[in-house]
Each structure stands twice: as C-alpha cells, then as structure tokens.
Amino acid sequence: MKNEITLQTRREFLRRTVLGSALSWTVPAFLADTFSALHAEAAGSAIQTVTGKDSTILVVLQMAGGNDGINTVVPYANDYYHQARPKLGLKAADVLKLNDEIGLHGALTGFKGLYDAGQLSVVQGVGYPNPNRSHFRSTEIWQTASDADRVEKNGWLGRYFDNACPGADPAVGVTIGSQLPEAFFAEKPKGVCFNNPQNYRFIANGDATAEYKKLNELETSGPGLASDANSPDMQNSGGSIGMLPAGMPMTGGRAIDFISRTAFDAQHSSDEIRGIAARVQNQAEYPNSPLAGSLKLVAKLIGGGLPTRVYYVSQGGYDTHTNQLATQQRLLQDLGDSMKAFVEDMKAQGNMQRVLVMTFSEFGRRVAENANGGTDHGAAAPMFIVGDKVQAGLLGKYPGLAPQDLFQGDVKFNVDFRSVYAGVLEDWLKTKSAPILGKQFAPLRVV
Amino acid sequence: MLKSLASDQWNYSMAAHLLNRAGFGGTPADVKKLADLGLDGAVDYLVDYDKVPDPTPDPDWAKPEPDRMKHLAEVYRTGTPEEKRQLQQETQRLERQRITELRGWWLQRMAYGPRPLQEKMALFWHGHFATSVEKVRDPYYMWRQNDIFRRQATGNWMLLLLEAGKDPAMLVWLDQAQSRKEHPNENFAREVMEIFTLGEGHYTEHDITEAARALTGWSLDRQQQSYIYRPFIHDNGEKTIFGQTGNFDGDDFIGLLVAQPQAARFITAKLWNYFSGSEPSPELNEALAADFRANNHNFKPFLKTMFRSREFYSPEIVRNQVKSPVQWLVGSVRMLETELPPPLVCWGVTRQLGQDLFAPPNVKGWDGGVTWITTNTLLTRYNDAQSLVEGTLPPLTAGDMAGKGAGNGQRALNAMQHLRVGGVSLEKILSPEDRDDNRSIIASLENRLFQTDLKKDQQEDLQAFLDSKTKMSDADILTAIRLMMSTPEYQVT
Numbered sequence: 001m002k003n004e005i006t007l008q009t010r011r012e013f014l015r016r017t018v019l020g021s022a023l024s025w026t027v028p029a030f031l032a033d034t035f036s037a038l039h040a041e042a043a044g045s046a047i048q049t050v051t052g053k054d055s056t057i058l059v060v061l062q063m064a065g066g067n068d069g070i071n072t073v074v075p076y077a078n079d080y081y082h083q084a085r086p087k088l089g090l091k092a093a094d095v096l097k098l099n100d101e102i103g104l105h106g107a108l109t110g111f112k113g114l115y116d117a118g119q120l121s122v123v124q125g126v127g128y129p130n131p132n133r134s135h136f137r138s139t140e141i142w143q144t145a146s147d148a149d150r151v152e153k154n155g156w157l158g159r160y161f162d163n164a165c166p167g168a169d170p171a172v173g174v175t176i177g178s179q180l181p182e183a184f185f186a187e188k189p190k191g192v193c194f195n196n197p198q199n200y201r202f203i204a205n206g207d208a209t210a211e212y213k214k215l216n217e218l219e220t221s222g223p224g225l226a227s228d229a230n231s232p233d234m235q236n237s238g239g240s241i242g243m244l245p246a247g248m249p250m251t252g253g254r255a256i257d258f259i260s261r262t263a264f265d266a267q268h269s270s271d272e273i274r275g276i277a278a279r280v281q282n283q284a285e286y287p288n289s290p291l292a293g294s295l296k297l298v299a300k301l302i303g304g305g306l307p308t309r310v311y312y313v314s315q316g317g318y319d320t321h322t323n324q325l326a327t328q329q330r331l332l333q334d335l336g337d338s339m340k341a342f343v344e345d346m347k348a349q350g351n352m353q354r355v356l357v358m359t360f361s362e363f364g365r366r367v368a369e370n371a372n373g374g375t376d377h378g379a380a381a382p383m384f385i386v387g388d389k390v391q392a393g394l395l396g397k398y399p400g401l402a403p404q405d406l407f408q409g410d411v412k413f414n415v416d417f418r419s420v421y422a423g424v425l426e427d428w429l430k431t432k433s434a435p436i437l438g439k440q441f442a443p444l445r446v447v
Numbered sequence: 448m449l450k451s452l453a454s455d456q457w458n459y460s461m462a463a464h465l466l467n468r469a470g471f472g473g474t475p476a477d478v479k480k481l482a483d484l485g486l487d488g489a490v491d492y493l494v495d496y497d498k499v500p501d502p503t504p505d506p507d508w509a510k511p512e513p514d515r516m517k518h519l520a521e522v523y524r525t526g527t528p529e530e531k532r533q534l535q536q537e538t539q540r541l542e543r544q545r546i547t548e549l550r551g552w553w554l555q556r557m558a559y560g561p562r563p564l565q566e567k568m569a570l571f572w573h574g575h576f577a578t579s580v581e582k583v584r585d586p587y588y589m590w591r592q593n594d595i596f597r598r599q600a601t602g603n604w605m606l607l608l609l610e611a612g613k614d615p616a617m618l619v620w621l622d623q624a625q626s627r628k629e630h631p632n633e634n635f636a637r638e639v640m641e642i643f644t645l646g647e648g649h650y651t652e653h654d655i656t657e658a659a660r661a662l663t664g665w666s667l668d669r670q671q672q673s674y675i676y677r678p679f680i681h682d683n684g685e686k687t688i689f690g691q692t693g694n695f696d697g698d699d700f701i702g703l704l705v706a707q708p709q710a711a712r713f714i715t716a717k718l719w720n721y722f723s724g725s726e727p728s729p730e731l732n733e734a735l736a737a738d739f740r741a742n743n744h745n746f747k748p749f750l751k752t753m754f755r756s757r758e759f760y761s762p763e764i765v766r767n768q769v770k771s772p773v774q775w776l777v778g779s780v781r782m783l784e785t786e787l788p789p790p791l792v793c794w795g796v797t798r799q800l801g802q803d804l805f806a807p808p809n810v811k812g813w814d815g816g817v818t819w820i821t822t823n824t825l826l827t828r829y830n831d832a833q834s835l836v837e838g839t840l841p842p843l844t845a846g847d848m849a850g851k852g853a854g855n856g857q858r859a860l861n862a863m864q865h866l867r868v869g870g871v872s873l874e875k876i877l878s879p880e881d882r883d884d885n886r887s888i889i890a891s892l893e894n895r896l897f898q899t900d901l902k903k904d905q906q907e908d909l910q911a912f913l914d915s916k917t918k919m920s921d922a923d924i925l926t927a928i929r930l931m932m933s934t935p936e937y938q939v940t
Contacts (some may be wrong), residue, residue, distance in 0.1 A: 042928075127789050134582070136581045136582065137582070138712070140809070149807045151716075151810055153808075153809060153811050153814075170821075170822050178799075179798070179799065180821075180823065182808070185808070189818055189821045190821075191821070192821075192822050192823055193823050194823075200823070200826065201826065202829055202830065202933065203830045203833065204833065204926075204929075205926075208926050208930065211908070211912050211926075211930055212829075212930055212933055214908050215905055215908045215909065215930055215933075215934060216933070216934060254767050254939075255724075255767050255768065255816070255817060255939050256767075256935045256936060256938075256939055256940075258817045258820065259769070259817075259820050259825065259935035259938050259939070260935045262820050262821065262822055262825050263825055263935060265822050266822035266823075266825055266826050268820075269822060269824070322532075351580070370528075371528045372528060372532065407868070432717060
C-alpha cells in the first residue's frame with residue numbers, strides 16, 4: 001500500500017481514494033483512522049490514534065514565576081520553618097491541616113475539598129539535579145524535560161505528539177494563551193493556541209471571509225466535511241473527515257502543499273473550536289479570573305468533543321520577591337477555587353474520569369525569607385495532580401528544612417520531575433515514556 | 448556542478464528570485480533594475496555592497512558606559528536593599544526600552560537600507576550563533592554582536608569566528624567569561640564545534656576538553672564592557688586537539704577548527720540551505736565546500752559562485768522556500784511600499800510568528816522552512832496582513848500587550864490606537880491606467896506580490912470579487928491585496 005502521496009489540494013486528494021474509485025463526499029469514518037494507522041505503521045512509531053470520546057485528557061497548569069512551595073504545602077509545626085520565616089511563616093491556625101505536620105495554605109480551600117474527596121495528589125519535593133534559578137532557563141528545563149546541562153530543542157509534550165500521535169488532529173494540543181509553550185515544540189509542529197476562540201480564525205470585515213475561503217478552496221461546509229462533525233460516524237472516530245495525518249511525508253511535494261494543508265487544518269479547527277465554544281455551556285460557578293476563564297474554555301472544549309489530548313493553561317504572578325503574603329493569598333485562592341469549579345464542571349459533563357490535571361512551576365523559593373516581605377528563587381517544590389483516580393494524598397517526602405538538609409539555602413528534591421512526567425505518560429497517556437524523555441525515568445505512579 | 452546559469456535563462460523572474468533570496472525582495476522597479484544588469488552584474492551589485500555607501504547611524508546608546516557600570520557595581524556592593532531594588536527596576540526598564548529600539552532599528556535597516564545582502568547575511572549569522580538577550584541582558588552587547596555580524600557578514604570564516612568568539616555577548620552566552628584553567632568551562636568549546644563549525648560526530652569529547660583548556664584566558668571585563676585576555680587564568684600546557692599537539696591557545700584552536708575539511712562542508716551546507724531553502728546533496732555540498740576552500744574560506748567569492756550557479760535557479764528551488772517571519776514582514780512592507788509598524792508592534796508580530804529577534808529559542812537557532820508554518824502562525828500571517836495593508840494594529844498583538852498590562856507597553860498601545868500606523872497608499876503601487884480596469888489591477892498586484900502568475904481559478908476568484916463591487920473603492924482593492932497575501936503562494940519566496 002502506498003504510504004507516500006503527493007497531492008495538490010485536500011479536495012483533490014479526497015476524490016482519489018485509497019481504493020481507487022470515484023468518491024462521494026461521505027468517506028467512511030474508519031478510513032480516516034485507517035490512514036492514521038497505516039501511516040503510523042509506516043513510520044514505525046507507537047500508534048496512538050486520537051479517538052475522541054474515550055481517550056484520556058491531560059491538563060497542564062503552569063504556575064508561572066516560581067511558586068513558593070513552602071508556604072503552599074506548609075510545615076506549620078516545624079521550628080526551622082518558623083526560624084527562617086519570622087514574618088512569612090504561617091501558623092497552625094492559618095493552614096488547612098492535612099496531618100500533624102503539614103497543611104495547605106489557608107486560601108486553598110478548593111484543594112482541601114479535593115484532597116478530602118481523594119481527588120488530589122500532593123507530590124512533595126519535586127525538582128531536578130543542578131537546579132537552575134533563572135526563570136528563562138529553568139522554565140525551559142521543565143518544558144523540554146532536559147538535564148540541566150543540556151539544551152533540548154523540542155518540548156516533552158511535542159515529543160509526545162511526535163512519538164505517539166502521528167495521525168492526530170492539529171488540535172491534539174490546545175493552549176489557552178498568547179503563544180504555544182516550549183513544551184509543545186515538536187519536529188512536526190502541532191497544537192493550536194488562542195486566548196479567545198474569536199481570535200483563532202481568519203479575521204475580516206464584510207464578505208472577505210467568504211472570498212478567502214473560496215480563494216483557498218477551504219469550504220468546510222458540505223457533506224462529509226466539518227459540518228458532519230456531529231454525525232454518528234464522526235462521533236466514533238473523533239477524527240475529522242479528510243484530516244490527513246499531519247506527519248504525511250512530502251515526497252516531491254512543495255512547500256505550498258504543506259501550507260495548503262495547514263490552512264485547511266486551521267479553518268477546520270477554527271470552525272470546530274468556535275462552534276463548541278458557542279454551543280457548550282459551563283456547568284459550575286467559576287471565579288472571575290484569567291485562570292478561571294482558561295479552565296472554563298477547556299471545560300467547554302472537552303464537553304464539545306474536541307479530540308484534544310493535552311490542554312495547557314497558565315496562571316502568572318508567582319514571582320514573589322516582595323509582598324508574598326498578599327500575593328499568594330490571592331493567587332492560591334484563585335487556583336483552588338478555579339480548580340474546584342473545573343472539577344465540578346467535568347463531573348456534571350460526565351467527563352471527570354477522563355481528565356487529569358497536573359500543575360508545575362519552574363522552581364520553588366528559598367527557605368529563608370528576604371528583607372522585602374518575600375522570598376527569592378529557590379529549587380524544589382510540590383506538584384499537584386487532580387483526578388478521579390489519582391494516588392491521593394501526600395507523595396514523595398517533605399524536604400528537610402534544617403540547615404544541614406539544605407543546598408545553598410534551598411531545599412533538596414527527592415522526586416525528579418521527569419519521574420512525574422513518566423508516570424503521566426505511562427499511566428495516563430498510555431505511552432512509553434523513554435522515547436519521549438530521552439531515557440527511562442522510574443515513573444511515579446500517578447493513578 | 449556550480450556552472451553559471453546560461454545568460455539566456457536570466458530574466459525578470461530570475462532577477463526577482465535573486466532579490467528575494469539575497470535580500471528581502473522589492474518593488475517591480477527594484478527587480479527591473481536588477482534584471483537589466485544581467486546575471487553577473489546583478490550578483491556583483493548585491494555581493495560587492497561595500498561599493499554602496501551606508502550612512503545609517505547606530506543607536507546613540509550603542510557604546511560602552513563605564514560610569515554607569517561603575518555606579519551599578521557600587522550600588523550592588525554597598526547599597527541598601529531598597530536602593531538595589533530600585534536600581535534593578537530602572538536597569539530592567541532601560542534594557543527593555545533599548546532592546547525594543549534595537550529590534551526596530553534592525554528591521555528598518557532590513558526594510559530600507561542600501562545593502563540588502565549584508566542585512567540578510569547578518570540575519571543568517573544571528574540565527575547561526577543564536578545568542579539571546581534573555582541571558583545576555585545588556586542591549587549594548589546585543590548591538591555589538593549584531594555589528595560584528597554586519598561588518599564581517601561576508602568576510603573570512605576564521606576572522607568572523609575569532610571576533611564573534613571574543614565578543615562580550617558570546618562570552619556571556621556560552622559562559623566562556625567564567626572559564627579558568629583550574630576549572631575550564633566547556634560550553635563554548637562544545638557549541639563552537641557542535642553547532643557553529645563542524646556538527647555532531649566530527650570531534651571527540653577529548654577534543655572538547657582540550658579545546659576548553661586552550662580557550663581559557665578569553666574573558667570579559669564587565670566594567671569596560673569588553674573582551675579582555677587574562678593570561679593568569681590561561682592553561683599554558685600542551686593540548687591535543689584533532690590529533691595535533693601543541694601549546695594551543697584560543698586563536699590556535701579556531702585555526703585548527705577551520706582547517707578541518709568538515710568545516711567547509713558544514714558552513715557551506717548551512718548557507719546553501721539558508722539561501723536556497725533546501726539541503727544540498729552530498730555531491731553539491733562537496734562542490735560548494737571545494738569552492739569555499741579554494742577561496743580561502745572567504746564568503747564573498749563563494750556567495751558569487753552560489754548566486755550565479757544554475758542549481759540556484761532550478762525549479763525545485765525557485766518559489767519553494769517558506770518566508771521567515773522577518774522575511775514576511777520586511778518583504779511585505781517593501782513590496783507594498785509602506786512603513787514598518789512601530790518597533791513594539793513589529794516585535795509583537797515577529798514574536799507571534801516565531802522569530803523574536805535577539806531572542807532565538809536556544810543555541811540551535813531557528814529551524815526555518817515549513818516549521819514556520821503552523822495553524823496559528825498561518826492565521827496570524829493572514830490577520831497581520833490586514834493590519835499592514837489597512838494600517839491598524841494586529842489583533843493578536845493588541846490583545847497580547849493589553850494582557851501584559853506592563854506600563855510602557857500599555858501606554859504605547861493606547862497611544863498607537865489613535866494613529867494610522869502605515870497602511871498602503873494605492874497611488875504608490877497602482878498607476879492610474881491600471882487602477883481603471885479590474886483585470887489590470889489584479890495583474891499588477893499579482894506581479895508585485897508574487898512575481899509570477901497565480902493559478903487560473905485564483906485569478907478568476909479575485910477578478911469576480913472585484914467585479915462584484917458595484918462601486919469599487921480603495922478599501923475594496925486593499926481587501927483584494929489582503930486576500931492575495933492570505934494564500935499559501937504568498938508565504939513562499
């Protein structure tokens with residue numbers, strides 16, 4: 001079976017089937033899957049066809065700026081803690097106790113509820129060897145899952161897309177934000193990004209949009225194409241008719257062909273996303289914040305059946321060199337409440353069992369407070385994982401805070417973040433982690 | 448291989464191709480001027496650009512500031528926490544302002560400067576040596592490196608390596624400034640071999656360690672903001688690099704690097720890929736390398752060979768290279784004869800499209816080619832085209848800036864909302880005769896924007912669009928231009 005095809009336009013391709021006969025517009029849904037599988041086989045990589053309704057979904061939540069883990073997961077009974085933080089130290093009465101030694105920041109009522117319901121993992125002491133305290137560099141390390149002394153070009157999620165989702169919809173990864181995170185950088189770039197669904201489209205006045213579609217042969221209304229996205233066949237495949245495997249090799253193909261395909265993908269995913277955003281309603285009370293706005297959108301897209309495997313959202317402001325008490329109060333309240341609402345929304349949709357949320361931050365902060373009511377860049381910190389089937393409770397070990405336990409004033413990690421990624425990749429996304437992370441990290445069991 | 452294009456093959460279309468690749472494209476008048484010079488004349492005109500005067504001034508802050516450096520050092524040493532914090536804030540504000548200005552300054556040079564190939568080569572070197580302001584921080588250092596890439600753009604490979612290696616930006620970027628004989632830092636030694644000159648597999652780990660030893664001594668005087676050689680941290684012992692032994696220093700090491708046969712192959716392949724849009728076959732690469740070596744690793748004669756060769760004008764190459772974001776922006780304002788948007792807006796555009804000048808994503812630079820095109824960047828190009836043509840603010844950039852809420856950005860954004868930032872003047876690009884007839888409007892625009900014909904049904908669609916307007920206005924023609932820029936054809940050069 002030929003697995004390398006040159007093509008002029010998507011429409012011409014649709015007219016020439018694999019089976020060689022003239023084609024009506026309704027290509028059976030299985031054919032799209034067959035193509036993905038064929039191509040994947042040809043490419044020799046692990047097959048993971050995006051299938052929509054039943055696949056698991058990962059939501060990555062970046063806490064940008066370097067969140068102070070020590071005042072988030074608080075060792076409220078620890079003397080070293082209070083000695084190091086006379087002003088910033090939280091007392092027993094300020095925290096939501098998880099046990100005799102550890103409590104969550106008082107503002108994380110949303111998380112406490114999830115913890116009590118067995119839906120929250122707190123992974124303690126997560127970091128990596130030779131910690132880097134530069135926002136730019138450490139974020140890059142978390143995004144690319146590289147060792148601290150190497151520079152990797154592609155992101156861990158990008159490598160996941162390359163390795164495990166060869167036949168996937170371009171919206172296999174969705175970022176709510178203004179640009180794709182480095183985590184999504186891939187050999188065969190995938191993933192769409194928008195702040196507002198209305199921005200993710202060809203923006204024009206008057207009849208220019210119709211003209212644009214005509215000029216580029218992008219009609220996506222018509223039998224067998226995007227408007228059939230809700231037909232029974234389409235529901236099952238989760239893929240889109242005519243959605244060619246994005247990794248299709250371009251033998252003899254010109255750059256223009258690749259760009260035409262991309263334009264088609266853009267139009268299709270744009271229509272789909274805007275349709276879903278307009279149609280699907282949120283079923284929970286969210287706070288009024290940018291983070292909540294992002295999660296509301298993610299909830300809609302999940303509810304609307306977008307065949308996305310990984311969503312990426314971000315909450316900024318955690319770089320608390322000054323005024324930490326007030327800032328963390330505000331941010332963590334937002335985080336906990338937004339997460340609580342998102343989980344309620346997913347439950348109401350009947351989709352919560354498919355969803356796993358993972359937070360990360362580029363580093364924690366120093367044990368000792370600084371002279372400006374804040375803390376400076378540190379190293380290890382906790383990660384949070386939310387889901388129906390998580391290994392609930394406290395995982396890892398709370399790092400020692402005694403001076404002899406520190407390294408250059410920072411807490412030492414006991415869980416390498418790549419182990420957490422490995423656990424998510426293997427247990428949740430059901431793919432081998434070693435090809436994606438560059439080597440085998442002992443996975444932390446996450447579910 | 449590399450025989451010259453036959454003179455009967457040289458025409459307007461080939462001249463357009465040369466100008467697009469060796470520069471950033473141009474108006475029909477620009478192309479015609481080049482076409483009239485003939486192949487050799489055109490190539491010489493572009494490559495021997497020293498003959499063209501370039502009086503463009505540098506930014507006024509583009510020089511060392513020893514007093515400011517001294518003040519900074521003092522405060523960090525003896526200031527109160529409050530003083531330090533304030534100075535840090537001021538410094539960061541100044542740095543942001545200057546780097547934005549520097550980006551605008553460079554784009555202006557690319558769009559309106561008299562030496563297109565020099566700027567196109569400076570852009571190549573910037574991607575090649577991929578140094579980022581995110582780590583280097585000092586905009587003066589970034590300007591200084593850019594200046595080296597411009598002055599040495601088409602000089603000698605060894606001399607360029609030496610200047611770029613001993614330059615403050617690079618000394619900071621790859622940690623050479625911290626290297627000393629007791630503990631040599633291998634970062635620069637490794638990257639110069641792996642990424643700048645030879646490629647993986649053409650050196651050993653031992654070569655790296657020994658090279659790092661040889662390079663010790665290359666250091667940075669932060670107060671004078673310049674390179675300084677520190678003999679006391681230089682490892683004076685014998686080293687063995689590439690099987691040769693001697694008391695090598697950094698200069699010797701660079702000499703050894705360039706003498707490797709692989710060096711000529713590596714850099715000529717990269718240059719061929721940059722200008723042609725495709726990787727050379729092993730055969731072609733050998734031919735390119737041989738030419739480069741025969742010219743003592745000097746770029747000018749090599750570029751002339753390349754730009755004259757029939758391979759460069761083959762159908763697989765012409766109009767088959769995806770425009771980089773910078774090429775897209777600069778080429779568009781040149782072809783549309785319009786102004787570049789303000790620096791802050793340009794920054795938003797190039798960043799959204801994936802090419803943030805002075806901030807490449809990592810040491811490996813930008814991959815280019817089809818990787819510039821994703822569903823997002825493609826839609827962004829199509830939407831930004833509307834802004835360029837109509838003179839409005841790109842919607843994504845506006846949202847992006849507003850979201851940041853950063854003082855300067857927000858104020859600038861508010862101010863800009865009320866300005867018409869450029870936009871196309873139809874009188875400049877359509878003659879009165881062309882303006883009269885819908886057919887000639889489309890043909891004229893086609894020629895200007897694509898230097899070739901569109902597909903027949905595309906032409907017909909555009910024709911029909913204009914014909915459907917009962918009272919065709921300038922706005923309708925601008926829309927047609929925007930539509931033409933919103934095609935796959937417009938994304939290639």
